[in-house]
Amino acid sequence: MMSSESDSVNICIKCKGARLLCGKSQCPILMKNSILKSTLTIDPKEIKSNQNIFGASPPAVFVGHVGYPRVNIGPLLPIGEYAVEKNTGFLDSPESWFGKPLEEIVKYRSGMVRSNFSIGVRYQDNIDKILGDLNRTNRKMLESTQELTMASNSVDTEAKLSHIRVSMRYDSSSAPNGPSGRAEKIDVIDNVKVLKPVDKVISDKDLKSSEAIYGYLYKSDDISTTSMQRLLSAGLLGVKKNRRLVPTRWAITAVDTIISKSVAKSIKHYPSIDKYYTFTNDYLDNHFIILFMPGPWAFEMNEHWHSESIWNQDIFGLYPTNIAEPVIVNDYELENGRKKYADNITGAYYAARKEIVEFLSKSRRQSRAIVFREIRGGYILPLGVWVIRETVRQALQNGWKGSNVIQHESLKDALQVINNRFKVPLKHWLKASKLVPYSKTQKRLDFWIKN
DSSP states (O other): OOOOTTTTSOHHHHHTTSSOTTOOSSOHHHHHHHTOGGGOOSOGGGSOSSEEEEEEEOSOEEEOOTTTTEEEEEEEEEOGGGGGOSOOGGGGOGGGTTTOOHHHHHHHHHTEEEEEEEEESSTTOGGGGGSOHHHHHHHHHHHHHHHHHTOSSOEEEEEEEEEEEOOOBOOSSSOOBOOEEEEEEEEEOSOOOOOHHHHHHHHOTTSOHHHIIIIIITTOTTOOHHHHHHHHHTTOSSOGGGOOOOOHHHHHHHHHHHHHHHHHHHHTTSOBOOSEEEEEEEETTEEEEEEEESSSOEEEEEEEEOTTSGGGOOSSSOSOSOOOSOOEEEEEEOTTOOSSOOTTTTHHHHHHHHHHHHHHHHHTOBOEEEEEEEEOTTOOSOOOTHHHHHHHHHHHTTGGGOTTEEEESSHHHHHHHHHHHOSSOHHHHHHHOSHHHHHHHSOOHHHHHHO
16 A cells, blocks of 8 residues: 555544544543533533433444443433434434434434443453452343344333433544433333344354344345444344454444445456546535546545644644645555555545445446545534445435436546535645556556557
8 A cells, every 4th residue: 555645744634533643642622522512402401410311212322442441331312302202213323314414413412311331342251250249230231231232123221320421522433422421220121123134143153243244234124334333332243252342433434344345345246337427415514526437446535624624623733834735635445455444534434435335236337436525614523424424325326327427538527526616626636646646557458459
């Protein structure tokens, strides 16, 4: 892999609060937003420091990463106006959120309280059993959490919580989370309905997690990407001795990676497209251009965060002041895929790749594909990589002849779409891209036959 020219600049764009590349103990940008009560859509006075919470979990579960390999885990339970809802699936269903305003997404997420208890990720290890009554209580709460995670329906759940913290927390990979409290007791009250493919992969203790996800869950029309992420995160997939809890942010990327790698293998047998196409779509001030080019499978994603966007605001004095041109981060792969994690684009890379390969597979074609993403000031809070996944999916939903699609005879013509739609000039995108110059120099077999 060629290294990105942006490796040495703007660590906040590269980190997105996930890896603390600035050396601070917590991301200052996310901390600033976590305490902004203005984004909380419920009245903090309605939440007591200690109370019993009862409601229908979507179902939803969150596993943190701080303190790994001992992590905080627990179900999300509705509060406020959502506490009386019987079907709360929409509160944890990114697949249904596209087109909704940012405020509505925040309202959904602030309308659930996250229960927390601590347990080792290898929860089946014998060493955990010697930790006494506290650990036995947490293991029982884990069983309840895993039970509701299996459900295909909203599940009535009761939790006794203490030390409830009223705030919003944002993450670049997962959807925002609202108030949280320390769980002392969690009980599933409702009957849990489990779909057959889910029951199969949970019961089969010899099935690898990748095989469970792609071989069974992915092939069921009734099981969403979010549901697969929950099951993996809750430690319900994989060979018995290897099962463990997976932090939510890691599970999201893992599912996107497993699916996209598997589908990418199948499209390599299909014929290539023979023209250039650009697809466009916008959502929450995220502006996308997806370029398909003739040739064998290859993928690239380029991102630019404008100065007024969440990861490029110089409010902490962390950014270089001598940058002469826009910073565009890039990750890519050629025919044989990637060997290393896409640490410039991070989880968004795999979310976009999943939708691209699924689209090509349904079309029974292969191509080189480039995603250009320009993020402007309207995207004031990170909502998770579902924004990328769903925006790309919607861009491709009407196929090669959709109203948002333009067919081009040449690469030069296709690239002019960037000049027409983006604020950052084309020359900067071309300088950042690795796949565009590669495609110009790599001649196709039919070129040599013709000449």
